[in-house]
Amino acid sequence: MWDYTDKVKEHFLNPRNAGAMENPDAVGEVGSLACGDALKLFLKINDQGVIENATFQTFGCASAIASSSALTEILKGKTVAEAEALTNKDIAAYLGGLPKEKMHCSVMGEEALAAALKNWRGEAAPEAHAEGELVCRCFGVTDETIRRAITENGLRTVEEITNYTKAGGGCGDCVPRLEEILAEVLGQAPAPAPAARPLTNLQRMQKVMQVIDDVVAPSLKKDGGNIELVDVDGTDVVVSLRGACASCPSSQLTLTDFVQKTLREQVDPAIRVKGV
Known part of the structure; x- marks a missing residue:
């Protein structure tokens, strides 16, 4: 608490x-x-x-x-x-x-x-993200907001940036950019890239949902099919094929050679996809 x-x-x-x-x-x-x-x-x-x-x-x-x-x-x-x-x-x-x-x-x-x-x-309200580069897509935070928070509050770490702006608190994809902005504002050379940290289950779930919505589902819809995410438990991803894909003789190949392959490439190489 x-x-x-x-x-x-x-x-x-x-x-x-x-x-x-x-x-x-x-x-x-x-x-x-x-x-x-x-x-x-x-x-x-x-x-x-x-x-x-x-x-x-x-x-x-x-x-x-x-x-x-x-x-x-x-x-x-x-x-x-x-x-x-x-x-x-x-x-x-x-x-x-x-x-x-x-x-x-x-x-x-x-x-x-x-x-x-x-x-x-009487000044017009700015359009969303018009006042800078959109850095954190999860929470809609721009670089201008991040730079202002760093300057006004004397921030020194990415964790502090997250506490003050929420940037970096979702999928974590923007963390390298946050490190760059922090170094720029503080006048420091960018720190060497840290070793990749394992995804939390929440981060993995968010990325799986994003890849299925943005990559997998649109591709399947072109052939009259679709896909529904049922569950994410660690690296086990459970999905249900819909439409033409559900009755296709190649449905298992679709799961392994397309869905699983795509999620392993874009989310986590340890992912296993199961159909229900």
């Missing part, structure tokens, strides 16, 4: 300013339900540039809710100029700290505030 401060627990159990705002002067939205966290921030700003009210809608964990609640409390009464100077560290400090694995929740608050202030100025 995460080691939450009393203030994090209080803002999670009794969040302040939760809910949509009628006729807001500014709205900032970041994250996505597909990535697991999303925050929509609403601001009421008077003619003197003072934030009179702030509310939020959040989809996410306890830290996401607490960070959003804290952000709205911090913003009330601040000028736009003062709000522009706020960072995720201010949100975390207000809560008495966050578990290192949950710092990305405070970063989401900083990004939502920046998006809301852009909206208040």
Whole structure:
């Protein structure tokens, strides 16, 4: 269980300013339900540039809710100029700290505030990933977000980047690129490539699903067939052939010479494919 401060627990159990705002002067939205966290921030700003009210809608964990609640409390009464100077560290400090694995929740608050202030100025919201190179496809994180997190928070390892941005926390394919970006920002020569780490079962499952959806299934559909992933247990992958493939005399060859071969090449050479 995460080691939450009393203030994090209080803002999670009794969040302040939760809910949509009628006729807001500014709205900032970041994250996505597909990535697991999303925050929509609403601001009421008077003619003197003072934030009179702030509310939020959040989809996410306890830290996401607490960070959003804290952000709205911090913003009330601040000028736009003062709000522009706020960072995720201010949100975390207000809560008495966050578990290192949950710092990305405070970063989401900083990004939502920046998006809301852009909206208040009448600047068009950027398209997804328009502000940089998409590095982590699992969580939709760009290099600009990663570089900003490294600079503002003094990050020194890829693990810290994952804690602050979630990048690298899924399939792990982006880890080499994260190492490159970290070295660039810190002005260091890229570290030698580490020995390949064995995939976790979750990482293997995600990659198997991706290869079946993007490579195997489209190929089988061309001949009137299809495939369904039934289970992944370690390196054992259980699938069910559908359509024309199900009754084809060569179905076993399809499993071994195409499905298994493809998964071994693109996911793990130890994979064994079984049909049901």
